Amino acid sequence: MIKSVKIMKSTLLYVLKLLWNSSKLSFCGLFFANIFAGILLSAEMIFWKNIINAVQAAFETGSLKIALYWLVAYMFLEIFRNVMEEMCQYYKIVLSSSTNKYITKLILEKTKNISMEKYDNADIHNKLKKANEESTGRSMNLLYSTGLFIKGLSVAVSTAFILVNFNVSIMIICLVINIPILFIGMKIASRQYEIYNKRFENIRFMDYTKTLLTKHENIKEVKVYGVTEYFMSFLDTSYKTYIDEDKAIRKRFSVQKIGASFVESIIIYMMKAFICMIVIINKMTIGDLTLYIGAIDNFRNAVSNILYVITSIFEDGLYVNNFFELINMQTEDTDKSTVKFNSCFQTIRFENVWFHYPNSEGFILENLNIEIERGKTYAIVGLNGSGKTTILKLILRLYVPQKGNIYIDDHNINDIEINDYYKYVAAVFQDFIKYPLTIKHNIGLGNISNLENETDILQAAKKSGILPYIKTLPDGLDTKLQKEWTGSTEMSLGQWQKLAISRAFFKDAPIMILDEPTASLDPMAEREISGNIKALMKDKTCLLIAHRFSTVRLADKIYVLKLGTIVESGTHNELVNIQGEYFKLFHIQAEGYLET
Numbered sequence: 001m002i003k004s005v006k007i008m009k010s011t012l013l014y015v016l017k018l019l020w021n022s023s024k025l026s027f028c029g030l031f032f033a034n035i036f037a038g039i040l041l042s043a044e045m046i047f048w049k050n051i052i053n054a055v056q057a058a059f060e061t062g063s064l065k066i067a068l069y070w071l072v073a074y075m076f077l078e079i080f081r082n083v084m085e086e087m088c089q090y091y092k093i094v095l096s097s098s099t100n101k102y103i104t105k106l107i108l109e110k111t112k113n114i115s116m117e118k119y120d121n122a123d124i125h126n127k128l129k130k131a132n133e134e135s136t137g138r139s140m141n142l143l144y145s146t147g148l149f150i151k152g153l154s155v156a157v158s159t160a161f162i163l164v165n166f167n168v169s170i171m172i173i174c175l176v177i178n179i180p181i182l183f184i185g186m187k188i189a190s191r192q193y194e195i196y197n198k199r200f201e202n203i204r205f206m207d208y209t210k211t212l213l214t215k216h217e218n219i220k221e222v223k224v225y226g227v228t229e230y231f232m233s234f235l236d237t238s239y240k241t242y243i244d245e246d247k248a249i250r251k252r253f254s255v256q257k258i259g260a261s262f263v264e265s266i267i268i269y270m271m272k273a274f275i276c277m278i279v280i281i282n283k284m285t286i287g288d289l290t291l292y293i294g295a296i297d298n299f300r301n302a303v304s305n306i307l308y309v310i311t312s313i314f315e316d317g318l319y320v321n322n323f324f325e326l327i328n329m330q331t332e333d334t335d336k337s338t339v340k341f342n343s344c345f346q347t348i349r350f351e352n353v354w355f356h357y358p359n360s361e362g363f364i365l366e367n368l369n370i371e372i373e374r375g376k377t378y379a380i381v382g383l384n385g386s387g388k389t390t391i392l393k394l395i396l397r398l399y400v401p402q403k404g405n406i407y408i409d410d411h412n413i414n415d416i417e418i419n420d421y422y423k424y425v426a427a428v429f430q431d432f433i434k435y436p437l438t439i440k441h442n443i444g445l446g447n448i449s450n451l452e453n454e455t456d457i458l459q460a461a462k463k464s465g466i467l468p469y470i471k472t473l474p475d476g477l478d479t480k481l482q483k484e485w486t487g488s489t490e491m492s493l494g495q496w497q498k499l500a501i502s503r504a505f506f507k508d509a510p511i512m513i514l515d516e517p518t519a520s521l522d523p524m525a526e527r528e529i530s531g532n533i534k535a536l537m538k539d540k541t542c543l544l545i546a547h548r549f550s551t552v553r554l555a556d557k558i559y560v561l562k563l564g565t566i567v568e569s570g571t572h573n574e575l576v577n578i579q580g581e582y583f584k585l586f587h588i589q590a591e592g593y594l595e596t
């Protein structure tokens with residue numbers, strides 16, 4: 001219990017700070033509007049008592065003047081309270097949007113510093129999804145609950161004064177009878193949170209399958225293989241298990257809650273009967289009776305609201321903690337390197353590099369020695385899974401080798417300021433991003449500082465060979481892509497790949513990393529790019545992975561990778577002459593073309 005209170009306290013403080021930072025004005029507005037609304041509610045009760053008493057007095061005096069004064073005052077009070085309630089709603093909505101914006105920014109800022117290694121782990125994906133899903137809603141719940149708490153507290157305190165004036169023990173009883181319900185509520189919340197965590201990854205998987213089955217680019221395969229039924233039966237089974245589990249838990253807690261509420265109602269009605277008795281014995285007014293009975297109801301409601309709010313705060317706190325866990329997560333991978341990248345570097349060297357993926361056993365790269373000279377083009381060839389892309393990931397310092405070192409001139413790559421290094425690198429990955437944006441911005445994102453420079457964008461499009469196609473489109477560079485979005489068109493995979501290549505050209509970086517950049521291109525386009533590769537890569541250091549030897553042969557040096565080790569290196573002619581591994585692969589491909 002003490003631990004729970006401590007967690008609640010620290011979470012609430014975190015949330016209040018978060019909300020305060022999201023929008024100070026809305027936070028204050030909501031806070032004060034809630035307090036006023038609460039106080040006005042209690043004031044209305046006192047005014048109402050005076051109206052009743054004034055009406056009763058009018059039986060004797062024959063004048064309703066005082067009652068009318070009170071009625072007018074009551075009317076203004078109610079109008080003022082409605083204004084306050086409306087202000088609560090207004091500030092709540094503004095604060096909700098501001099919090100959403102602030103939280104999104106915090107999460108995205110955090111994701112920038114999460115390493116590839118962490119992204120290889122399901123845990124970070126669970127954390128991100130929990131933070132994304134729960135943070136805004138739960139923070140707003142917490143805010144709403146805090147608002148209710150403040151309002152409940154102001155109603156409770158003001159009605160408590162009225163009750164204490166009548167009989168202090170009634171006030172204490174009203175307070176105490178709610179405690180069992182509080183405990184049951186907290187138990188339910190803890191149990192639900194336990195279940196939420198237990199189910200989370202499977203629920204994430206269920207959500208993922210739903211997206212998978214409805215994603216535009218997947219529809220073809222989903223239809224042809226008819227996989228919807230398969231996933232539907234998996235979803236059915238999961239939902240059924242969860243519904244049964246929820247029913248059982250709910251039943252147990254509902255019985256406990258009904259029992260506690262039953263006892264509470266009996267006590268409350270006994271107290272009301274007691275008040276009636278006292279009013280009769282002491283010959284008090286009907287206004288007094290209404291005031292005290294109303295005070296019991298309002299006090300009881302306020303206390304049960306407060307306790308309900310405490311349970312909600314406890315529950316939301318548990319969930320929102322996932323967000324704080326993510327935000328406070330140690331990102332030891334945050335770059336602490338201070339050496340600036342030398343754009344006039346001469347070599348990049350792998351010295352006895354051994355690497356295996358974190359959480360995987362068995363080295364993917366073994367004792368690798370590679371030298372990349374400035375201004376030259378290098379190709380890496382090898383069978384699927386031999387480790388080619390892994391080499392590129394190490395050059396990009398997305399991972400760090402377990403043994404050996406990678407140097408850029410005399411500096412270990414780990415000492416180089418990573419974001420400075422990335423300014424000088426452009427890359428086309430196998431699984432490049434297809435942005436749901438215009439063609440212009442799909443290319444322009446290669447160099448955000450130059451995003452609107454259409455002349456350079458068209459130049460980059462020309463180099464990749466996509467320009468003639470762009471010219472056929474009515475909206476040209478402004479054509480929106482990805483059919484899932486209104487007013488968009490779709491492109492072929494090869495055209496998308498050309499866009500990804502244009503993006504890399506647009507960056508115009510001295511280091512080019514190309515992982516199968518021509519895999520989806522037609523022979524004409526491939527020949528055009530491959531044929532021009534020397535010209536396109538002029539003055540650039542280029543590292544290229546390709547399975548097509550027509551592209552590979554143009555490299556200044558080719559490394560042949562087999563089971564994580566470099567087994568041959570040299571120019572195309574040199575490697576063909578030694579008739580080794582490269583020669584074998586080259587001939588298998590050439591035979592395929594020449595067979596007929």
Ligand SMILES: Nc1ncnc2c1ncn2[C@@H]1O[C@H](COP(=O)(O)OP(=O)(O)OP(=O)(O)O)[C@@H](O)[C@H]1O
Pocket residue numbers: 120357360364382383384385386387388389390391
């Ligand atoms: N993130 C990862 N975690 C664990 N293992 C991985 C990861 N990425 C790749 N691997 C494994 O590392 C090995 C090398 O993969 P890599 O992508 O470097 O091969 P490749 O030579 O580029 O293959 P391909 O020609 O098919 O693109 C493979 O066996 C693969 O299963």
